Amino acid sequence: MIARRHFLQTAASAAAALAAPRAFALGNPSYPSHSVKWVVPYAPGGATDVLSRLLCQRLSERLGQTFVVENKPGAGSNIGTQAVITSAPDGYTLLLTSTANAINASFDPALPYDFAKSIAPVAGVARIPLVLVVNNDLPVKTVADFIGYARANSGKISIASSGIGTSLHLSGELFKSMAGVQFTHVPYRGSAPGLTDVMSGQIQGMFDNVTSSFELVRAGKLRALGITTRERSEILPDVPPISDTLPGYETSSFYGVGAPHDTPREIVDLLNREIDAALSDPAIKARIAELGAVPLHGTANEFGGMLTDETGRWRKVVELSGIRKE
Numbered sequence: 001m002i003a004r005r006h007f008l009q010t011a012a013s014a015a016a017a018l019a020a021p022r023a024f025a026l027g028n029p030s031y032p033s034h035s036v037k038w039v040v041p042y043a044p045g046g047a048t049d050v051l052s053r054l055l056c057q058r059l060s061e062r063l064g065q066t067f068v069v070e071n072k073p074g075a076g077s078n079i080g081t082q083a084v085i086t087s088a089p090d091g092y093t094l095l096l097t098s099t100a101n102a103i104n105a106s107f108d109p110a111l112p113y114d115f116a117k118s119i120a121p122v123a124g125v126a127r128i129p130l131v132l133v134v135n136n137d138l139p140v141k142t143v144a145d146f147i148g149y150a151r152a153n154s155g156k157i158s159i160a161s162s163g164i165g166t167s168l169h170l171s172g173e174l175f176k177s178m179a180g181v182q183f184t185h186v187p188y189r190g191s192a193p194g195l196t197d198v199m200s201g202q203i204q205g206m207f208d209n210v211t212s213s214f215e216l217v218r219a220g221k222l223r224a225l226g227i228t229t230r231e232r233s234e235i236l237p238d239v240p241p242i243s244d245t246l247p248g249y250e251t252s253s254f255y256g257v258g259a260p261h262d263t264p265r266e267i268v269d270l271l272n273r274e275i276d277a278a279l280s281d282p283a284i285k286a287r288i289a290e291l292g293a294v295p296l297h298g299t300a301n302e303f304g305g306m307l308t309d310e311t312g313r314w315r316k317v318v319e320l321s322g323i324r325k326e
Contacts, residue, residue, distance in 0.1 A: 041080025124296025
């Protein structure tokens with residue numbers, strides 16, 4: 001009788017433990033009891049908004065409260081990031097983290113916060129390859145052609161980026177260093193004006209996220225020479241990795257979710273489970289694929305490890321390129 005009672009008690013405890021995450025997700029004990037702010041530290045539009053709105057809609061449906069996208073652009077993502085860092089650690093203010101956070105940690109000496117210590121990693125969202133695109137009139141067809149042309153025309157080639165210290169800029173600096181070539185960096189306020197000048201021939205090339213350039217490549221308005229990841233992009237399958245020509249070359253952009261440090265672990269874990277599940281949803285997977293992105297699955301701890309690795313990776317690129325923010 002005692003053994004049977006012990007078994008029933010153990011079974012009941014196990015059932016309660018399994019039910020706990022579901023009960024928490026449904027608002028018992030309380031989270032979320034009102035709307036949640038999802039801060040995007042960039043201007044409206046583009047992949048950041050698409051990814052954020054996809055996930056916020058899913059979270060709203062699953063957790064019974066509205067997840068609201070709020071754009072806070074400026075200072076290379078620092079304004080939006082700091083707004084989240086200084087918010088209450090209660091799960092009601094989240095940050096769309098990105099490559100910029102990893103770069104700024106080593107690139108900006110005046111950064112008013114320690115990102116690694118101020119943000120609790122929640123979940124990965126997506127990784128996006130970059131692509132080297134050039135003007136159609138440039139007499140090059142491959143990465144090797146481009147390197148040869150750049151060496152023969154040292155200092156005469158201009159490469160656009162979306163701003164100093166961005167992944168687009170640093171991808172070019174890494175390429176320049178590894179290939180032993182020289183070109184002039186021309187920063188723009190965003191990708192669009194840079195791509196426009198590459199198409200017109202005012203600028204010869206650009207490293208850009210495939211998200212904003214693949215349609216121009218498909219339409220024949222730009223020529224794609226190489227992808228910055230070791231794997232080919234499903235959205236530009238005929239474009240080879242730059243590492244095929246420059247062994248060891250690799251960069252990409254990534255997005256994830258963070259919360260203020262000291263956000264309760266049960267809230268972090270709940271959000272991680274829901275976001276990770278959303279990334280497996282067929283409709284969301286299809287939309288992410290349309291952007292040329294690859295979902296980032298894993299636990300909050302795994303995403304935290306990825307943030308550490310990415311910060312170290314970009315720190316090396318910054319050191320190698322020799323650039324500094326004034």
